[in-house]
Amino acid sequence: MEIEETAAPGRRERKKRETRAALTAAALRLALEKGPDNVTVEEISEAADVSVRTFFNYFSHKEHAILGRDPEHLASALERIRTAPADQSPLTTMWLIVHAVLRDLISEGELSRRGELIMGAPNLLYHLMLSSLDDERQMSAALAERIGDPLRAMLVVSTAGAACRVAMELHKQTPDRPPAELVDQAFQLLAQGIDPEFAPGPDVQKGS
Template structure:
């Protein structure tokens, strides 16, 4: 049963990857608004019904959304060493997702496509907000902070913002890899974006 279960999981991963690859390829060729679910399913050699077993709509397929990313992130949040800083944990979470998205060699092209499409950008923002709410709740538990903690929400959302900013900047600076731009964003967050900020203005 173990071997059979492992084979099923591998097949699921392969099918999800085939659908995401087909969706991205077609979106790059025709534009995301001109691609249909039927075309994506046909290109991946699966049925439309199978498509909806993996993605709720074509935009998630083009984005390469994978529920396992959030599951792994939440698990990483729960099992992080006690001495690991919250921002460091978020870096490992983001690094894991970027590594997975980079595995098909299309991270940069996907990022450029997303930033050029209002529909894809909206879907990315909406799905990111939902992920961030769950990660914030998990981080609050880990840090022993109450629900509604500004600090935990800010750590998680700032990490997400670093990724979105990196994708946008990469569009105008394609020679700088997205991962490099994300890393720079995290370094700025870690050291303080504006250490000279005059707090008297908000006291």
């Protein structure tokens, strides 16, 4: 009896992951075939063999399904930030978070196609921007609590996000360069300082 009770949550979680994966796969396939604006929640649900009610248990709207939004990514990121070793630099923590998400996205095999779709759809870009900003706010707050410096925390999180976006854009232009490699180069540049020669002139007034 105890074994059954222990195993049940594992089966439930596995079923949830499978349902979410089926919905995101169906949403992406239909969006690629018909265009994201022409896809309905009903069509996505039918393609994934679930009810519309079940769809809304996982996504608030179709755009998040097409984007492949997974709340587990944010939850894992926040947990990693809060439990990071005291001697781990904030940028290193963000690098680990990014690579964990990249592994999931690459394993799905749809990274490039989803990226191309998003770049060509203003509505998807808008929803991606909104959700990314919300993620960054939560991660910045968690990092600020850990390091005690809100400004540095916000800069680290936001520049890490910018590095990822730039890496994905470059990967689209140069598909032979792996996303993880581009991300590593971007983070290395951030760590070294993107402009060590920065020196505002004496005629530049602070706050102007």
